[in-house]
Amino acid sequence: MIKALDLKIQGMTCAACAQASERAVRKLGGVAEASVNYATERLSVSYDDAALGIDDIKAAVAKAGYEAVDDRSEKEAVIPVGGMTCASCSAAVERALSRTAGVKLASVNLATERATIRYDPALTRISALKDAIRKAGYEPRALETADRVDAHREEKEREISSLKTRVFVSAAFSIPLFYLAMGMMLGWPVPAALDPMHQGLRFALVQLALVVPVMIAGSRFYRVGFKALWHRAPNMDSLIAIGTSAALAYSLWSTAGIARGDHHLVESLYFETVGVIITLILLGKWLEAGSKGRTSESIKKLMGLRPKTATVLHDGVGQELPIEEVEVGDLVLVRPGEKIPVDGVVVSGSGAVDESMLSGESLPVDKAPGDRVVGASLNKHGALTVRATEVGADTALARIVKLVEDAQGSKAPIARMADVVSGYFVPAVFVIALAAAITWLALGHGVVFALTVFVAVLTIACPCALGLATPTAIMVGTGRGAESGVLFKSGAALETAHAIDTVVLDKTGTITKGEPALTDLVAAPGAGVDELLALAAAAEKASEHPLGEAVVKAASERGLSLDEVADFEAVPGQGIRATVGGRAVLIGNARHLAAAGVDVSGAAAAVERLSGEGKTPLIVAADGRWLGLVAVADTVKESSAAAVAALKRMGIEVAMITGDSRRAAEAIARQVGIDRVLAEVLPADKAAEVAKLQAEGRRVAMVGDGINDAPALAHADLGVAIGSGTDVAMESADVVLMRSELTDVPTAMRLSRAVIRNIRQNLFWAFGYNVLGIPVAAGLLYAFGGPLLNPVIAAAAMALSSVSVVTNALRLRRFKAAA
8 A cells, every 4th residue: 555654854964865765765765755845845655565564665865864853743533432431432442443554553442432542644644543443333423613612511411311211111021021030939910921930931031021122122132242353452341242142042941942842941031131230221321421411511601601603894894703703813892791702801891701611710800902801701881992913723712621621531641550450351251150150160150150140240241330430520620629719630639639748839920920010108207108119100100110000000099299300310230310300319229329418218127127028128218318228029919828838738748939038028928928938039049949858758739830840840849830820831730720729729729629539439449340240140159058149130230330420420519619
């Protein structure tokens, strides 16, 4: 088969190099065409993959003195898979995809019923991946995109509705079947025409007639189960199919014997076992499907926030279009009471926008021209015209949904053992069932006894509980986290967070607001506070320094009128000088004022005190006389102290890292209750400080918001980015706090602990159920004088086991963000 390949060629310095490498490849047997472009430094080759491989082509280029590099970009596809019923099914699909040429990684999640595949588009296509799924015995569905979410949801609802119908049909026939089979034994009235002692053949045929509709209702167990056996990848359906088929075959043999006149065989009919097993397992699957649907409700809620249409302005005229048709640069009209359809910038109009879906802030935020708005937020009042800057998959809401979906589809390391066990589980159960039946036969028990044991072992085994134990808890946990403003990027991050024992908080923008604010006004004797602030603000109005902006903002909030400024001059590292209303004003440090002959000895004590509190004091003088000082500081967020206290209550040590002086850093640390301070740390050294903590044997989480925090976020065991921070920080992080509230850090840790505790409970139940249930079904209790497990009871236990795991995971929906 002829394939096309594109490789990068390194080491070429001229056109002759390109010719040499091209000739080397052309000489290979099986090469149909080869071309090297010197300008792009790329080799394009068509070759017969039966005659040679990529390594042969690379070797030929290397022999010519150059290096061929396979730099093709990987693609990722998410394919919904139908027909999976247990962990063995997902393992079979995963194996089939992993064996497909060009697939780098395949991960199948039973709870979400999705296969996530990373593949080389030059070696395989989506159609080949779907073929691999079909050959494994399962049904690939249409690829999921944002506009197919509703269709997928409707498909799941149809599936649940179909299961419900099958349950009721099955029950309608299996209940009278069970009554008829057990009536005489339990003393219930049975029509004389169906008396098994006198009308044995009719008794058997009526049971056969009743069991056939039940088997039709459960036909997928046989269709999927035997197909999986054919592909040598048996699953839960295979266990049910073989167990019930064995019981049916024996019952048919007994019916034939009754027809020949052996009426004692009426006691060897197992039609009711087949009917009740199928009904109970269908019931379990229906309950499980409904529960699994509720695990993804958080995604449905997030997707429901997005408006379906937008009013796009063309030449001043509004036209309502589907949200998918809005392009970057379009002008979108948002009326009062409407949701903003896309991310963008306000170009005209003003209003108040409710952004609680993203920020958690309950009060509407005022918006004016130039302000950014976020798609899915609600315009409470005032009409806005918004220029779209991000649409479709690039909007903040779409990225959040993608993060949550990726996390829900990922596997946590704790699931590894369950995945390994699931791969061998069903074949092992077959072997145990067969061995138990043969053993009891060898010990002198009859065929009926051995068949009972065989069917009971096959029906009680439950690989579903193993497969659902971890992904359902992760789905509910990550979804609940998203509703609380905490986005976990993967199942691994969710698991790592529970083991964190040290949290390192960046100071600026994380503990503090990241914006300087006026904190203190100290007037000299004989000077007024308003006079002091008005002079300082008027002079600083011409400054571009953030400290000066804080002073101006404070004066504006107090409604002070500011005089005109002339002769403004900034002195780097010292302060400013200016003429305000005819007065010569100096603002800055003591050295700056002393150089101008101003006596600032009276300000020394206040400067010392404020500096010790981590504030920046600015001394103000006018006409050669000290008037007082203003202090500016990056103020602490209201939630910081509460967050630190919550982490300490959880047994987590909290440290602060900053480039500030130790004195200033310790002042901030005292305000919020932090004992360990890493001060005077250069941005490039933050990752090294994290490494030192890890060298002490600590599991470290780093919380930050800036570009300079990115290396430390990546180096930490868990990187946590504040939602108001930079995109670089969020890319480097494992967890994103959407609301920029530090109290969400303990929330993330508590949620992680709750999820891991839930997963451990689920795994304990799943393993414990099978470890105890299978030996009991095999006759262990009977061997020591106890009862023999009826296959019907085994089926009921099996049906309830997977439901119990999913129900336990759903308890996480009650998780409360507040400690």
